[in-house]
Amino acid sequence: DTAVSQTPKYLVTQMGNDKSIKCEQNLGHDTMYWYKQDSKKFLKIMFSYNNKELIINETVPNRFSPKSPDKAHLNLHINSLELGDSAVYFCASSQGLAGVETQYFGPGTRLLVL
Amino acid sequence: DQQVKQNSPSLSVQEGRISILNCDYTNSMFDYFLWYKKYPAEGPTFLISISSIKDKNEDGRFTVFLNKSAKHLSLHIVPSQPGDSAVYFCAASVRGTYKYIFGTGTRLKVLA
Numbered sequence: 455d456t457a458v459s460q461t462p463k464y465l466v467t468q469m470g471n472d473k474s475i476k477c478e479q480n481l482g483h484d485t486m487y488w489y490k491q492d493s494k495k496f497l498k499i500m501f502s503y504n505n506k507e508l509i510i511n512e513t514v515p516n517r518f519s520p521k522s523p524d525k526a527h528l529n530l531h532i533n534s535l536e537l538g539d540s541a542v543y544f545c546a547s548s549q550g551l552a553g554v555e556t557q558y559f560g561p562g563t564r565l566l567v568l
Numbered sequence: 569d570q571q572v573k574q575n576s577p578s579l580s581v582q583e584g585r586i587s588i589l590n591c592d593y594t595n596s597m598f599d600y601f602l603w604y605k606k607y608p609a610e611g612p613t614f615l616i617s618i619s620s621i622k623d624k625n626e627d628g629r630f631t632v633f634l635n636k637s638a639k640h641l642s643l644h645i646v647p648s649q650p651g652d653s654a655v656y657f658c659a660a661s662v663r664g665t666y667k668y669i670f671g672t673g674t675r676l677k678v679l680a
Binding site for chain 2: 458494495496497498499502504509510512544546551554556557558559560561562
């Protein structure tokens with residue numbers, strides 16, 4: 455049974471489109487995250503939510519909007535997609551806030567913007 | 569500004585030998601460090617961690633060493649197995665900042 459799942463696994467779309475990536479965790483964790491891994495393989499945090507409240511927003515363009523309907527879900531909506539948005543997006547969760555907590559990652563969503 | 573650096577993008581080791589993966593950091597405020605392993609088409613999975621109050625932590629075949637004065641940590645895998653072939657990321661955090669900073673990873677290949 456998958457602990458952190460993401461859909462879709464692959465996403466190919468045109469520039470200017472709007473798309474969403476969904477994330478669900480069944481670990482009962484309080485905190486969820488979105489990371490972006492770019493072509494240089496940097497894994498950078500984008501957002502962190504704790505109990506549905508935004509904790510971290512790492513100067514991500516406001517075309518990216520996370521939404522947490524409940525503690526088990528953190529979705530990522532991207533407006534007006536650009537070529538530079540092509541990357542692998544990972545969702546993660548942890549019991550508490552990161553800093554001393556182990557994070558559990560989803561399998562990633564590979565986004566390609568043409 | 570890359571605060572966590574893994575300067576070796578790849579490493580090949582014979583099965584049964586020791587694998588040593590290195591990680592350097594620049595922020596002296598970091599006080600918690602982790603290693604993650606990542607297989608292709610999967611997310612990173614937690615391997616081992618160390619707090620800055622320790623200089624060594626061991627878990628089975630995996631040992632992490634922390635040298636605070638050199639701002640350096642390393643992961644030792646002994647003995648290396650073909651199933652250890654993966655990309656290894658180190659990550660660091662400052663307690664209370666609620667985020668980890670990741671390195672760019674080192675691809676380990678264990679040759680049978």
